[in-house]
Amino acid sequence: MLTTGKVILDVANEHRFAVPAFNISDYAMFNGIIEISEEKNAPVILGIHPDEVQHVGVDMIAAVTQRAHRSTVPIAIHWDHGANYDQILTAIHSGFTSVMIDGSMLPFKENVAISKKVVHAAHAVGLSVEGELGTIGMTDSQAEEGSDAIIYTDPEDALAFVESTGVDSLAVAIGTYHGIYPKTLKPELRLDLLKQIKDTISIPLVLHGGSNNPDDEVAEAVKLGINKINISSDIKVAYHMKMREVLADQSVREPLIIQPPCIEAMKVVAGQMIELFDTAGKASLY
Numbered sequence: 620m621l622t623t624g625k626v627i628l629d630v631a632n633e634h635r636f637a638v639p640a641f642n643i644s645d646y647a648m649f650n651g652i653i654e655i656s657e658e659k660n661a662p663v664i665l666g667i668h669p670d671e672v673q674h675v676g677v678d679m680i681a682a683v684t685q686r687a688h689r690s691t692v693p694i695a696i697h698w699d700h701g702a703n704y705d706q707i708l709t710a711i712h713s714g715f716t717s718v719m720i721d722g723s724m725l726p727f728k729e730n731v732a733i734s735k736k737v738v739h740a741a742h743a744v745g746l747s748v749e750g751e752l753g754t755i756g757m758t759d760s761q762a763e764e765g766s767d768a769i770i771y772t773d774p775e776d777a778l779a780f781v782e783s784t785g786v787d788s789l790a791v792a793i794g795t796y797h798g799i800y801p802k803t804l805k806p807e808l809r810l811d812l813l814k815q816i817k818d819t820i821s822i823p824l825v826l827h828g829g830s831n832n833p834d835d836e837v838a839e840a841v842k843l844g845i846n847k848i849n850i851s852s853d854i855k856v857a858y859h860m861k862m863r864e865v866l867a868d869q870s871v872r873e874p875l876i877i878q879p880p881c882i883e884a885m886k887v888v889a890g891q892m893i894e895l896f897d898t899a900g901k902a903s904l905y
């Protein structure tokens with residue numbers, strides 16, 4: 620069924636698992652993500668970034684909503700990295716059930732102000748809100764916004780931020796980058812910091828830039844209290860690697876011939892994430 624991010628994440632927080640937020644900007648990929656989530660009986664969050672909304676067109680959200688309503692697993696439709704208030708109003712208007720306001724590049728006070736304003740509007744109409752404090756890195760120009768250097772989230776600041784904004788979940792910077800890591804950059808999570816943050820604030824915590832981190836570190840982060848992990852690059856790489864292979868045959872032209880093997884390849888990767896995050900079977904908790 621269609622539900623909010625808060626409903627999905629509060630259960631994940633209580634039972635210590637993480638829900639994948641898969642970025643969607645293609646209809647075939649969307650169907651594949653729903654299929655694998657239902658096969659695994661796993662709750663899922665569909666993350667759509669403003670650039671992706673622009674690519675698919677806001678009218679696609681109506682179809683996504685309709686499919687979510689008749690799904691066997693809980694689904695939230697989440698506006699990823701909302702940059703300003705106007706975008707949040709667009710998200711509310713077009714049927715999203717969850718929004719992120721990303722004021723992480725702003726000074727603390729300004730981040731609080733915009734996040735509070737978004738919480739006020741979103742809560743009034745039943746949507747949940749994710750905020751972000753600290754900055755997540757970015758690896759290349761195709762990655763989502765971030766900075767060259769990570770600014771780690773301070774636990775006391777996080778507490779003040781959550782109390783003054785009323786956000787339902789918080790994205791924290793503990794050592795991840797958006798995108799695919801270059802060979803020179805070694806992914807390393809500050810699990811000690813994550814533990815401190817989790818001991819300080821009680822709302823669900825979110826990890827962005829989860830592609831490429833070692834599986835054991837990610838699994839440990841889930842045990843320590845990460846409840847939502849954004850996955851974008853990993854599923855898109857799997858999908859398009861397979862597509863390059865399929866398109867090597869110059870005679871193919873039909874999407875219904877080209878896309879299915881690519882979807883299958885993407886589903887394998889998405890399924891591994893669902894297992895790694897301990898989300899498989901968890902739809903029965905709702």
Ligand SMILES: [Zn+2]
Pocket residue numbers: 700763797827828849
């Ligand atoms: Zn992100």
